[in-house]
Amino acid sequence: MILPRKSKYYVAAFALLGTLFSLAPLVIQWASYTTPIYAFENSFVIDKFSIILKGLFILITYLTFLLSINFIESDKYYQGEYYYLLLSSLLGALIVSSSRDLLTIFIGIELASTPMFLLSGWKKGDRKSNEGAIKFFLLGVLSASLILYGFSLLYGLSGKLVFSEISSYLLGASLANSPVVLLSAILVISGIGFKISVVPFHSWAPDTYEGAPLPVTAYLSVSSKATGFVALIILLTKVFAGSGSSWGIILVIISGLTMTLGNLVALQQNNPVRLLAYSSISQAGFILAPIAISGITGDYQDGIFASVTYLIIYAFMNLGAFLSVHLFSNYAGSTNFYEWGGAARKSPLAGVLTTIFFFSLAGIPPLGGWFAKFVVFRSLLGSANSIGIALGVVGAINAVIALVYYARISKVIWMDEPKSINEEKIFQFENPLKVVGVFTVLITFVSGIFPGIFSYLGEVSSIFFGN
Amino acid sequence: MVNFKPTVFAEGELVYTDGGILAEYAWLLVVLPFVAALVITFTGKYLPLKGAEVALTTIGIIFLYSAALMYLHITSGVVNEFFINVGSIGVFDIEFGWVVDGLSIMMYFVVGTVALLVFIYATNYMEGEIRYTFFFTSLTLFAGSMLVLVSSPTLIQILIGWELVGVCSYLLIGHYWEKKDNSSAAMKAFITNKIADVGLMIGIIILALNTGTLRISKILYQSTHDYEKLSTVAFVAAILLFVGAMGKSAQFPLHVWLPDAMAGPTPVSALMHAATMVTAGVYLLARMFPFYKAMAPDALDVVMLFGVITLLAAGLIAVVQDDLKKVLAYSTVSQLGYMVAAIGSGAYTAALFHLWTHAFFKALLFLGAGSVIHSVHSNSMLEMGGLRKVMPKTFATFIIGTIALAGLPPFAGFFSKDEILASFNHEGETTFFFIAVLGAFITAFYMTRAVSLTFLGEYRGHGHPHESHNLMTTPLLTLSVFAIASGWVNIPGVYTGFTDWVTTRKNKIVEYHPESFDLFALSSGLLAGLLGIALGYYLYQLQGSAETGDNKIKIQPIWSVLENKYYLDHFYFKFVIDPVKINISKAVDKFNTNVIDRFVNGFGQVASLMGSVVYNNFDQNGIDKLLNMSSTGTDNFGGKVKLLQTGKTQQYLMLFLGGVVTISLLILFIT
């Protein structure tokens, strides 16, 4: 922000470099990792789990920057502020990933989400953007306040803020299933349910996604969702671990609803962004499923492993999907993907990328998505629990339904007849976007063909519970 | 005064050699035609005679080889079989191979001889016809397939030959496939046979699975030695095999395809009716005879019943035909009825003997008819007549054939038919015996009718008929020699070589074989034949000229004539001949065309109708609709669901808090 306007371009470069550099300490930490390091009286921890998630968040932000460059250049937007807000949101996410007490996690969540309120309304002149922003904002604040209320109850009950102490106190006093704890659990779940946009707290997502600038939408649907999930995982497993049986059931219902409803509505969409919004809602349902079941079975480690694996793969393929939507809607100048007929002929590369991302979302081997879905099914059936199996069946059916609308996009761009109006348009595929595309596609493929790389997550999540 | 002696060949007592090199290389008989077919297909167009020469040489070799085998067999009985394993499946060995014994050698010889002559005949007959080369390809294949069938030591190979014969007949009957009728006739032949083949297939399956082998000799051995193994299924299997035989050997009610098969060129009909196709069924029954005799005597009665029905029904139909080839066709059916009935009555030798003689004189008759048609350019006897003068050779040979068929001594048919009658008589099947005699009478009658309509009287056609080319008449003459002499190989009391030929085989044949003439059967058969000819001659010559023969009887009431002189005749005419000649036979004809034909034709239509019903109402609108409905259904549901998304912020908030409340309530209830 201190830089003069003419040199705004450097801001982008600077932000990119900054994020890259911020990876360095992570690597060092990883290399020099021995045991979890605790700071600020156990309210802040550095363990492999947090390191991995931090790495994920930073990468996502990095890619988002790459996505943003051209968007920002394209119009008179505040650049510095844009990057600044994104970075602060990133900071929030980083905090969440290693926070271990109510205050820190609350600050993290707020820090992560507040900037997004502004970014989602970044297109000042655009009414849709404003509208999305206000909806996002109001629900966001409400959710925050609910979370707070839940926290306050917890504090009142235990007098502690640090998770480990709270949970030990709850267990000691065998209050794990007392109504107050449950109430606070409900409030927390609802509050975070808003961030991860699960039914019935999803309603803001499609509108906000549609209104917000595309890079921001991508970030919303990936990073803040991830943040929300991390927060949820930490809270549920560190604080409410005792009352798993209660919230487990609830989450099962929620995730089942989320998958189904998201899919069914997505079938109806002709706006690619809204389609992705609903698809990401149903994906959230899939991510939620293992946690839910782990609540019932108590095998948190497996549940976390599955969810986080899904989260990571989902993050990259979804970014890729947004990238392709960005490309094609810029090319066709239409937010109705039925008008993209035959666009892939213009740029086969973009076409192939799009196909890969969307079919990966649909979970077709050998693309990453299949392994994500696979681990989820695995932990669902592994529970050997009738509820889990039922949820698995629901998931399987949804996976098939989802195929219909995911395939629809690549059907349009490859199989439909080219629209005459699009003929003379030129297909823009700038280099930064190419970088994003190649990077995400690589990860999508690698995670599909050599899913072995995720195996260490198991060990990681075990450490996560070691303390 | 008639004395019989059982001729029993048990394995031990058989006097036979292994046939040496001649038997070892008998596979040439089977393989050569297929090689030839390939050669003709690829090189035929460039050869001077358009491939005919290849076919002729091949079939010539086959003829010589089979003759050599025959000689060897007559001098020192040959029994041997060879197997080639072409794969094992489970416990089964799938084997091809070739069997060399009396039965098969007799068939080789018949096929070789008839085929050779027919081929020679065809080179001239088919001259200038379209697809000349292809015709010879399929004709060679036809002979080859028949050899596959008769040479087979395993049921699986029998099945293969069986179907190959069917396909070749399909190709040949449909030779002029530009006309839809012809291709339909071809289809009809194929489908009818296929229906029968289902029986054969299942029969084979049952036999194979209950005996654990596909080798015929083993199965027959078990059926004579290991009663329990087969006894339960024997009857069913026997009947099913017979169903297969009914198809190929055109037994009532599956004979309908044979008359239509006349759509093919005449040489094909000759080959098909004399040697190659229709004899297959009889051959199968003969091959499996020990099994029938030992395990399923009841089945034999069924066989006999159908045989008798066939011979009568077909004979009656033949009387009313105006198409020369059709007359012969129905006569074939009826003669096959004789053979099958003979097998049914347990007269193994008699049946094969009739097959043997019939092959020659029926080939002769068909080729004769062919040469007539070739010169008259019409099948209808109403457009013939008076050809005696213009086509002397054809006429002479045709007459020989007719007499042979009618069964007058010393022509071939006489001996074989007499043996069948004798065996009926001996078995005490009085009814069947008399039906058979009646059949003989009818045969003689319609043949006489055919002769008089064709050759006697005045010419009624338009073209200028002429005697056929030597290439066509030579075979006729050759065949007529056989038609006369082929019966002399099995004269009871004089020389019964044929019996020894066909009973010299690996498996015991238990049958009763007349040691000397059964004079009663002989006389009745002879009488019937003579009567038939006499009556025919009477009606179509004495009662008036050939051309108006039929009309006379129909139009001008004969009772007036009889009133003058022959009340008896009048009575006969009034109450016997007219009904039989017009009503009953017409009725049988009607039944044939209207009921059975319609069924077979209708089969396709019904099936396709059902097909369309199933397809349109169930497949497309049933399963698919369900599927599409479900997909659109989900869409619509999604349409409903998305209405939650009103876009009104406050309702979102409401939804949000509503969610919270619901969850709390849920928890309240669940925990």
Next chain:
Amino acid sequence: MELLTNGMGLSVVVFFPLISAFIITLIPKAQEQLIKRFALVSSLITFVLSAVLLFQFDFSSADKLQLGNKISWIKSINANYEIGIDGISLPLLVLSTFITVLAIIYSIEHLPEPKSPKGFLALILVLETGMNGTFVALDLILFFVFFEIVLLPMYFMIGIWGDKTVRTVSGFKNQIETRLYASIKFFVFTLFGSAFMLLGFLGLYYRGNKTFSIPELIELGTSGAFTGTFATLVFAVLFLGFAVKVPMWPLHTWLPDAHTAAPTVGSVLLAAILLKLGSYGFVRIAIPILPDQAKAWAPAIAILSAIGIIYGSLACLAQTDLKRLIAFSSVGHMGFVMLGIASLTPIGINAAMIGMVAHGVITGLLFFLSGSMAHTYHTRDMGRLGGNMKLLPKTGALLGFTAMASLGLPGLAGFWGEFMALLGAYNPLDGLNITVFRTSMVAGAIGTVLTAGYLLWMLQRVNLGEPSDEWLDKDLHDADVYELSAWIPLVVLTVLIGVFPKLIFGATNDAVIAMLSKAFGG
């Protein structure tokens, strides 16, 4: 040769096409000839390699899994890259590489619209990887991945190069292009099946102490590790997954549409190989791992197959569209294959194996022919065709030959599948309901008659008769050298297998017997 036997050879056979497909995508669009040549060569190399493996293969111990290897793949779930072939998979593997070569030869001169050899050939090669992989995979997850890889290329083949005619589909409001409807239908149907199949695999994984290895699971299954409702459910979902692919009645409805819509090569590969994935799955996975369930389900399968046979033939009699008729004929023929499998006897399953190969060869050829005829006449309506023998003698003759082969003419490949399947069905495994199987056998036998009926009918309408006037003035080119060189090998193969079935039985018999004796004892 050491390289070949330690699993390297198989891996190359599987992945070489994929690599070459990738390379093809790098070749610039302009150099069509280079692309075509490259695709042809690489598919040839694959085929030759598989032929070499054929010689490496030790037929004396065809019941053992050979030339395989096992490398750790996904540690966290103990899924391994485990491959190998035995007598059961060998013929299908070779068939798949072989047919692919022919498909590419055909495509050199006969690319469907819109012509774009790059994409098309690349897709074919990717498809080949999927097919080969499925046949060599010995790990459930690996199997699943390859099983699914097949979907994408076929989806795009149908969708992009498919039939563009617009038709109304019952249940849909507005009209839709055949290719679009068919492609998504194919995709959804198969995915529906396989999604549940995956659940089944996971079930096995957890009951079978956390292994996905098929051989180990077979050991467990035959030692009675999987029982009760669990086993029933697992078999049910496996059945769903495979039966859709076969396809068994009543899950077959995607097939006619897919075949009708697909470009020639597409339907050839679909009929020749893809359908086999399902039946192969039954033989390789479902039956040996869950023998008791297989026994319990066998009657149902037999009945469905019998229905499929009759039903398919009847449906064929109602067709006016040549390709659609052939597609429905596949339903009937695969019905025979499944009937053989259902009998659970060495005879039946051997019959199924040879039936698969035969159907692959014959129906593949039929689709080649019908496709090229549709290309020549610009119609598949049999009402308008006719006199083909006069117009295109070579094609017509081949069509006649193939039809005969397809109706199970003895002495040609198709016969063994049908007859032996009936033979097997007459005496099913001990303890199976004889009545059901014999009834199905009779139904099948009647089916052969119907089959003969519709094929001859097809010949009469297409091949025979006088050509209608609309063709007389047109210059219709008969089969050219590319087409013939793609077709003749299939003809030869048909005759060879027909005359000397040992080509297949020699490989399969021991393996099948071993499999069954392990599964059902004795």
Next chain:
Amino acid sequence: MIVQPVLVVAAALFSLGIYGILVRRNAVMVLLSIELILNSVNINFILFDTMLADTLMQGQIFTIFIITIAAAEVGIGLAIVLMLFRNRQTANINEFDLMKW
């Protein structure tokens, strides 16, 4: 010391806030209602802090943080509302339904 009444007050504030959110049409009013909820939370924290005599004063610290963040959020909220008002001359949140379904 007295606990229940204060708790009740907090709860009442909370419910008031909810009520306001649901019935008020004006965006600013909705914002205020949310503030009410936050304040009820604050009261809770203070109350519990004193009740438990928390030596670390965690409750009060938390409260301060909440106040800060609330302030920031209100700032953002007002900014958005202003932007909206500039674009479409109304602050009635129920007229913002360009995007639905």
